Amino acid sequence: MTSYLKQVFGGGVRQFGMVIALVVLTLYFQVKTGGKVLTPTNAQNIINGNSYILILAIGMVLVIIAGHIDLSVGSVAAAVGIIVAIAMRDWNIPWWVGILLGLVVGLVIGAWQGTWVAYVGIPGFITTLAGMLIFRGLNQLIGKNNSVPVPDSFQKIGSGYLPEWGPSTGLNNSTLLLGLIAIAWVLWSAFRQISKSKDLDATTPAPVIITRAVLISAVIAYLTYLFGSGRSGTSFPISGCILVFLVLVYSFVANRTITGRHVYAVGGNRSAAALSGVNIKHVNFFVMANMSMLAALAGMVFVARSTSSGPSDGVGWELDAIAAVFIGGAAVSGGVGTVLGSVIGGLVMAVLNNGLALQGVGSDWTQIIKGLVLLLAVAFDVYNKVQGRPSIIGTLLRGKSRREASLEAAEDSASVPVSAGETAAKG
Amino acid sequence: MVQGPVILEMRSITKEFPGVRALDNVTMKVHAGEIHAICGENGAGKSTLMKILSGVYPHGTYGGDIVYNGEVVEFSNIKQSEDAGIVIIHQELALIPELSITENIFLGNEVKGRLGIDWDAAHRRAGELLARVGLDENPSEIIKNIGVGKQQLVEIAKALSKDVKLLILDEPTSALNEDDSAHLLDLLRGLRSKGMTSIMISHKLNEIEAVADSITIIRDGRSVETLDVTAGEVNEDRIIRGMVGRSLESRFPDHTPNIGEKFFEVHDWTVEHPLVPGRLVCKGSDFFVRRGEIVGFAGIMGAGRTELARSIFGRSYGRYLQGTIKINGEEVSLHTVQQAIDAKIAYVPEDRKALGLNLLDNIEDTMVSAGLKKISRRTVIDGDAAHAAAEQYRKSLNVKAPSVEMGVAKLSGGNQQKVLLAKWMFPEPDLLILDEPTRGIDVGAKYEIYGLVQRLADEGKGVVVISSELPELLGLADRIYTIFEGTITGVLNRGDADQESLMRLMTGSGGSAEAKAS
Structure with a gap:
């Protein structure tokens, strides 16, 4: 039975530290607060109130995999937020042009930082420390230290919900449709995996795949109910939809495209990557530019939720995003990490925040507890001699991910990720 | 005294x-x-x-x-x-x-x-x-x-x-x-x-x-x-x-070379040390490789063999000063590693862990990493094709691992070397440069790698083997160049070479007549 469970969950319970932590944490607060956590409104609030940090974590994990860090994301988000807010106010442009403008400004800022990191060779830490000051200043310069409101149509991306339509099902129909599509996709992937495993050497037996698919479907069904059964006019938030879309796209980029493989290669062993034909400068430019573009998006989502752009938006976001990535199993030395793991790491922090707030714990204790959680999560990794534990949900969705299998193999030799990191540093 | x-x-x-x-x-x-x-x-x-x-x-x-x-x-x-x-x-x-x-x-x-x-x-x-x-x-x-x-x-x-x-x-x-x-x-x-x-x-x-x-x-x-x-x-x-003074044991598979025409030529190749201006690591080197030929490079450590190989492989070492490379008679210019790979050249480095492998990767990801274009369409990688290719190499190279999902960090030196060879066989190069291909691996794996080198030559590829072990070069190579302090000091055919003649050329004490014969 134990071995069967292990197969279902991919690599022993230890691998699932973060998902289990997330589930246990949620249930703990659910009990402690007398059921205030798992209500439709609160779940919607958790997503709406944290999606911008989770969006940042998606970009940050790529930066960290490649062996860099980005401290400027909060300032970049604030600078883009004020530019978009003023553009919409003064030029009266529609919301979608505002979003496009924001993304373009984000890309320009990203190209600026990427150029310094990739082509001039300034470490990302320094470049983005400078960027943190430059773009904070830019925000205050453009906004003249004032708050600038954004129009209602724009606020949808930060606090809007999917529309209601069609016959009354008791749930929000848009949410229901999304849930059904997700379940259908999970089941279809499972069948495809089974039929494929007959051709190739079967690594995962069919009953394991089916159990896994059923489990995930059950979770999705519950989430559909949770988000869809709220008061009329609410549903799965639009910011959550943006987040899910980004997770899917960036997981695909990381795992299935040449660009993604090259990011892992550069972080894992720079010298070996260079001798394999990887253009290291292009990779560095890509991760930095991409990060600033996502920071721009995160800034816009935040502005939309808070209805205006202000001079102190985004202060400290970089630390939340970096914490999410490391809780999600990335390695400080680079080469290890997953998009999904980082989002789960961010959700752990979000539930912690939310649960403590519902219990009436002040921000003093909340910060102390969050700091300890970060320290313990990474200490747990180090203690287990693995410098990274990729996402568990990813394992559930796709079978044992390829990276994860190799990490298990590396478990025995504690020195491995370290030495690879040293090599990268030398190169 | x-x-x-x-x-x-x-x-x-x-x-x-x-x-x-x-x-x-x-x-x-x-x-x-x-x-x-x-x-x-x-x-x-x-x-x-x-x-x-x-x-x-x-x-x-x-x-x-x-x-x-x-x-x-x-x-x-x-x-x-x-x-x-x-x-x-x-x-x-x-x-x-x-x-x-x-x-x-x-x-x-x-x-x-x-x-x-x-x-x-x-x-x-x-x-x-x-x-x-x-x-x-x-x-x-x-x-x-x-x-x-x-x-x-x-x-x-x-x-x-x-x-x-x-x-x-x-x-x-x-x-x-x-x-x-x-x-x-x-x-x-x-x-x-x-x-x-x-x-x-x-x-x-x-x-x-x-x-x-x-x-x-x-x-x-x-x-x-x-x-x-x-x-x-x-x-x-x-x-x-x-x-x-030691005898050559028979630890090489039998092999009859089938050598074709000259297809890879390097002329007057001169490279400066990347950090020390004025210090030349390759001094006007000339050499060529024929199809189906195994060419050895002998030299003491630091003589400039690796530097020569890496500077040819997309100028990945040192500062290029002068020299030309011709492939099939046509001059080519290889400024980046990617260009060298596209020109069907492969270089398997001597330091497996520092330069060859990403120790966080598994066998499959490593084997396809130098030829991702081959298994992808519009930059999207076909995971099934990658898996199939890696499985095929695992079997044909006899890599001792239960599956291609195993991490390369866990393999023995010999199996790591096979994975690395597979990585560079995957882009189907015409010229393979193997830098110390048997360093730190056991005798059995060495024998398999020798057989593999011979098989690659029989497929019509040119194979360059850089080795510090003279018996290995004498047993494997059809022709051996010697390098001393960045200069190619001689070339000996298989029949003419023995350890003493090589050592003389490698230590710069060979007669000048011999050096010029190259």
Whole structure:
């Protein structure tokens, strides 16, 4: 039975530290607060109130995999937020042009930082420390230290919900449709995996795949109910939809495209990557530019939720995003990490925040507890001699991910990720 | 020459590493006031012996006795051996580039004044030491601003500051040009005339012949003989015979070469060291490879074989100065590794862990990593194709792993090497350059890799094998180039080559007629 469970969950319970932590944490607060956590409104609030940090974590994990860090994301988000807010106010442009403008400004800022990191060779830490000051200043310069409101149509991306339509099902129909599509996709992937495993050497037996698919479907069904059964006019938030879309796209980029493989290669062993034909400068430019573009998006989502752009938006976001990535199993030395793991790491922090707030714990204790959680999560990794534990949900969705299998193999030799990191540093 | 008393005797020294006996019953005697050379092939155990003497391998980790000044000594760290007056200068200089000459000389041995370090006294003493080694530099000059030759002199000055009685130099001239080398050898002679005893490890037999008083030859971890140079009758040929005197076992698969036309040519290839301007690591090299041919490159470590290979492979090493590459008669320009890969060249590096593998990856990801374009459409990788290709290589190369999902960090050296070979076979190159393809792997895996190299040649590819093991080159290669200090000194066909003729060309002592025949 134990071995069967292990197969279902991919690599022993230890691998699932973060998902289990997330589930246990949620249930703990659910009990402690007398059921205030798992209500439709609160779940919607958790997503709406944290999606911008989770969006940042998606970009940050790529930066960290490649062996860099980005401290400027909060300032970049604030600078883009004020530019978009003023553009919409003064030029009266529609919301979608505002979003496009924001993304373009984000890309320009990203190209600026990427150029310094990739082509001039300034470490990302320094470049983005400078960027943190430059773009904070830019925000205050453009906004003249004032708050600038954004129009209602724009606020949808930060606090809007999917529309209601069609016959009354008791749930929000848009949410229901999304849930059904997700379940259908999970089941279809499972069948495809089974039929494929007959051709190739079967690594995962069919009953394991089916159990896994059923489990995930059950979770999705519950989430559909949770988000869809709220008061009329609410549903799965639009910011959550943006987040899910980004997770899917960036997981695909990381795992299935040449660009993604090259990011892992550069972080894992720079010298070996260079001798394999990887253009290291292009990779560095890509991760930095991409990060600033996502920071721009995160800034816009935040502005939309808070209805205006202000001079102190985004202060400290970089630390939340970096914490999410490391809780999600990335390695400080680079080469290890997953998009999904980082989002789960961010959700752990979000539930912690939310649960403590519902219990009436002040921000003093909340910060102390969050700091300890970060320290313990990474200490747990180090203690287990693995410098990274990729996402568990990813394992559930796709079978044992390829990276994860190799990490298990590396478990025995504690020195491995370290030495690879040293090599990268030398190169 | 009248020999002084015995200052050092190493008796029956035996050192084992897991699975390998690096030193087996090595014995040597060094007399006071002489320059004693240690000779042997790469990996014979010279450096290991010196690490035992200097306490890098502490007492208790080896067998045998060290008798120094008539007493058995037991060093457990370098500090203790230095206190006894034994100082080792390693091949890679241990100076800190950003610090001054004075700071480097007294690092860890600072001149203490009443209040902290007495810099005036330190500079004064550094000046005296520099005068003793004949170095005309300001003691406050920063190390990185002086050349490698002068840095080597600073190392010796540092040793003298520790009141050295027995100076050990590991390949002291390997990074130096001829003038600096000559100056260093003069300095050693000068120190000898003042009573200093030195032990010198070198591959450069002409230098050894020029300065050494006696020579201990080590072969395969055993001390073979000690030659007395002062008594005459010692020349380079005599040393070489001692170094290589072993029989060639039949540890190569049978192979009949099927050699086609010339398809890869390099002319006048000249490359500068990436950090040391003016130091050429390849000097006007010319060579060619034919289809179906296995071409060997012999040379001592640091001769410039790897540098040649990597500079050809998309200029991934050094600064290109001049030279051309022709493939199938057409000149090509390979500025990046990707261009070299596209031109159907593959380079399998010598240092598997540092340059070849991403140890976080699994077998499958590693095997396809140099040919991602082959299994992707519009940059989207086809995971099934990757898996199928990796499975195929795992089976055909007999990689001992349960599945291609296993991490490469967990494989043995031989299997890692096979994975690395598969990685570079996957882009289907016409020319494979294998740099030390069998370093650190066991005999069985070596045999498989030899078979694989021959199979690649039979498929019509050109294979270049760089190796420090002469028997390997003699058993495998159809033609062997020799390199000495960046220059190709000769080329021998399989039938004409033996270890002694190769060693002569590799150590720069080959006749000039032979060198020009290439």
